[in-house]
Amino acid sequence: MLFLELVLENFGPYSGRQVINLDPQFAENTCPIILLGGMNGGGKTTLMDAIRLALYGHRAQCSTRGNLSYTDFLSQCVNSHTPPTEKTRIELVFEHIENDQPVKYRIVRTWEKNPKDGKDHLGILGDDDTWPVEALVNIWDEYIENLLPLGISNLFLFDGEQVKELAEQEVPPPIVVDAIRALLGLELAERLAVDIDILVNRKRKEVADTQELANLEEIEENLKQLQEEYHEQTQKHASRQEQLKTAEKHEQEAIDKFVYEGGKIAAESSQLEKQKEERTAEAEQIRQGMCELAADVLPLALIQPLLTQVQAQGEKEFRYQQSKIALDILLERDQSLLNLIHNLGIPEDKFSKIKSFLDQDVETRQVASLQEELWLLADDEALSQLGNIIYYLHNAKNSAKQQLANLITKEEEIISLERQVQTAASPEEYNKLRDAMRAAQNQVAEAKANCEIARRRLAELEAAIEKLKKDLKAYTDDTIKRQNKEHIIIASVRVQETLKLFRERLTLRKLNKLENEVTECFRYLLHKSDLVHRIAIDTNTFSLSLYDLQGKPVPKHRLSAGEKQLLAIAFLWGLARVSGRRLPIAIDTPLGRLDSSHRSNLVERYFPSASHQVILLSTDTEIGEKEVQTLRENEAIAREYLLKYDSSTRQTTIQPGYFW
Numbered sequence: 001m002l003f004l005e006l007v008l009e010n011f012g013p014y015s016g017r018q019v020i021n022l023d024p025q026f027a028e029n030t031c032p033i034i035l036l037g038g039m040n041g042g043g044k045t046t047l048m049d050a051i052r053l054a055l056y057g058h059r060a061q062c063s064t065r066g067n068l069s070y071t072d073f074l075s076q077c078v079n080s081h082t083p084p085t086e087k088t089r090i091e092l093v094f095e096h097i098e099n100d101q102p103v104k105y106r107i108v109r110t111w112e113k114n115p116k117d118g119k120d121h122l123g124i125l126g127d128d129d130t131w132p133v134e135a136l137v138n139i140w141d142e143y144i145e146n147l148l149p150l151g152i153s154n155l156f157l158f159d160g161e162q163v164k165e166l167a168e169q170e171v172p173p174p175i176v177v178d179a180i181r182a183l184l185g186l187e188l189a190e191r192l193a194v195d196i197d198i199l200v201n202r203k204r205k206e207v208a209d210t211q212e213l214a215n216l217e218e219i220e221e222n223l224k225q226l227q228e229e230y231h232e233q234t235q236k237h238a239s240r241q242e243q244l245k246t247a248e249k250h251e252q253e254a255i256d257k258f259v260y261e262g263g264k265i266a267a268e269s270s271q272l273e274k275q276k277e278e279r280t281a282e283a284e285q286i287r288q289g290m291c292e293l294a295a296d297v298l299p300l301a302l303i304q305p306l307l308t309q310v311q312a313q314g315e316k317e318f319r320y321q322q323s324k325i326a327l328d329i330l331l332e333r334d335q336s337l338l339n340l341i342h343n344l345g346i347p348e349d350k351f352s353k354i355k356s357f358l359d360q361d362v363e364t365r366q367v368a369s370l371q372e373e374l375w376l377l378a379d380d381e382a383l384s385q386l387g388n389i390i391y392y393l394h395n396a397k398n399s400a401k402q403q404l405a406n407l408i409t410k411e412e413e414i415i416s417l418e419r420q421v422q423t424a425a426s427p428e429e430y431n432k433l434r435d436a437m438r439a440a441q442n443q444v445a446e447a448k449a450n451c452e453i454a455r456r457r458l459a460e461l462e463a464a465i466e467k468l469k470k471d472l473k474a475y476t477d478d479t480i481k482r483q484n485k486e487h488i489i490i491a492s493v494r495v496q497e498t499l500k501l502f503r504e505r506l507t508l509r510k511l512n513k514l515e516n517e518v519t520e521c522f523r524y525l526l527h528k529s530d531l532v533h534r535i536a537i538d539t540n541t542f543s544l545s546l547y548d549l550q551g552k553p554v555p556k557h558r559l560s561a562g563e564k565q566l567l568a569i570a571f572l573w574g575l576a577r578v579s580g581r582r583l584p585i586a587i588d589t590p591l592g593r594l595d596s597s598h599r600s601n602l603v604e605r606y607f608p609s610a611s612h613q614v615i616l617l618s619t620d621t622e623i624g625e626k627e628v629q630t631l632r633e634n635e636a637i638a639r640e641y642l643l644k645y646d647s648s649t650r651q652t653t654i655q656p657g658y659f660w
Contacts, residue, residue, distance in 0.1 A: 038643030
């Protein structure tokens with residue numbers, strides 16, 4: 001299947017008639033990617049809705065429909081600038097192989113605002129876009145189901161939010177589970193099992209007498225009522241789980257607000273006050289210690305230079321006294337030496353030179369001594385006490401510096417605690433925040449209780465339904481003895497058992513193939529090829545389990561947000577490959593939370609290989625200048641369009657080219 005052209009006329013933000021050529025054949029080359037760029041709110045999702053609406057009409061799962069009726073949804077899609085005389089129109093031209101020949105059809109849906117019959121008008125045009133194919137109009141829903149079944153369409157037409165949801169949940173959402181069952185052909189076996197049950201019930205009625213028939217119908221009616229109630233309870237349980245998620249979200253918001261607006265500090269204010277008192281007492285103790293230092297030698301730090309000068313002068317005078325004593329000793333020695341020399345009879349001229357030398361030396365020493373200024377005249381004990389004072393003063397200064405630093409630290413802590421106390425909410429505001437938080441917590445508790453009640457009721461209904469089915473089987477065994485009809489009923493039991501075994505084996509065979517495809521796709525997209533060696537898929541929930549080279553489980557929470565998104569894309573890619581259908585793929589906002597490496601892998605490896613036709617709807621921050629240049633260099637892009645949104649008129653026009 002190949003989309004060739006999309007025409008929008010007065011649809012959503014697209015005023016007038018605007019045409020998008022989707023044919024991947026360009027200049028005799030086939031390039032898979034059709035790239036459409038647009039800012040958020042510029043009409044990208046509207047294009048996806050247009051494709052879905054053209055294909056499926058009232059069954060389309062459009063993003064903006066919500067709980068609207070089809071009539072209201074069609075009216076909502078009409079462009080606000082549409083003249084009353086004009087209609088809204090969407091056209092989708094596609095090509096596929098039919099009886100080994102390519103055929104082309106143009107789907108045309110038109111409507112006006114507030115349509116009288118509550119629906120659109122469907123037309124199917126043939127190869128030359130003129131002659132209508134009325135036969136297809138009447139059976140269009142069945143026809144399109146054979147080409148692109150609605151159940152699997154979300155595996156080929158998906159957006160970033162769907163990938164994000166699939167990446168964040170441990171179990172795929174119901175819409176994806178249904179698509180997987182449809183894709184793997186599992187719903188056929190389940191439908192066959194239901195049909196066999198219907199056949200068996202008919203045969204029971206045919207062979208039972210009046211009283212037996214009444215009993216049988218009563219059991220069947222009770223079973224039908226219980227199954228209907230079970231269906232309702234299943235929906236109610238799902239609704240209550242959603243309410244629980246909403247309540248938990250509100251609870252977290254209330255807790256965050258409680259903390260952000262000072263409620264937590266207000267609740268801890270008594271503890272903060274106690275800490276403040278402790279720090280104040282410690283600071284006062286430090287001040288007392290500093291006062292004790294100030295009462296001792298510390299004030300002498302003001303005249304420390306004078307004390308140092310006095311100490312130096314004392315040492316100088318001490319050395320002077322020592323030199324004076326030494327000079328007296330030298331005089332006595334010189335006189336003894338002269339007497340000895342005189343007695344030895346040394347010539348007078350030599351004696352005179354020796355005596356002159358000694359006299360000159362004494363004179364020099366006396367002159368040097370006289371140059372010293374003596375004014376302190378301190379004794380040894382006074383100098384010793386001065387040295388002790390200077391030593392104790394040095395220790396006192398160091399201690400004072402340390403205590404002063406400790407005091408500054410304590411005062412900063414006191415200021416910080418005072419600020420925290422000041423930022424605490426007022427008693428009235430604290431009560432309001434606390435009550436809001438408690439109310440949110442009560443809502444969560446109530447929602448959990450409701451979920452538990454619904455779960456228990458579901459369990460009770462399951463048990464009751466199982467009992468009725470056993471009663472129905474026992475009733476058949478005990479009361480129905482008609483040979484021909486009984487054979488069908490008995491055979492149906494064996495068929496159901498065989499069918500159950502067939503479903504299990506079919507599921508395993510299909511899932512084994514799907515596991516290999518998903519593993520191959522994920523390892524191909526992931527730049528850390530040694531992180532995951534094998535991916536297993538649960539046969540009941542279709543949840544994914546990851547294993548490394550040693551066969552050990554790899555917890556999903558170890559994956560980054562980008563790696564989870566790649567895993568979700570690999571899951572969708574693997575499903576598309578297993579389906580064996582050559583179908584186009586359309587992706588809205590494809591590169592949500594990927595880092596540059598993962599983004600590069602997706603651009604280079606996934607987009608060009610995802611399908612024979614890939615329609616990308618991207619903002620300028622997803623497929624940026626670097627990514628689009630890579631795709632162009634790889635000759636992967638067939639056509640480029642830019643959705644130009646005018647905020648003043650709230651209209652979008654489609655222009656050739658991309659952001660760059």
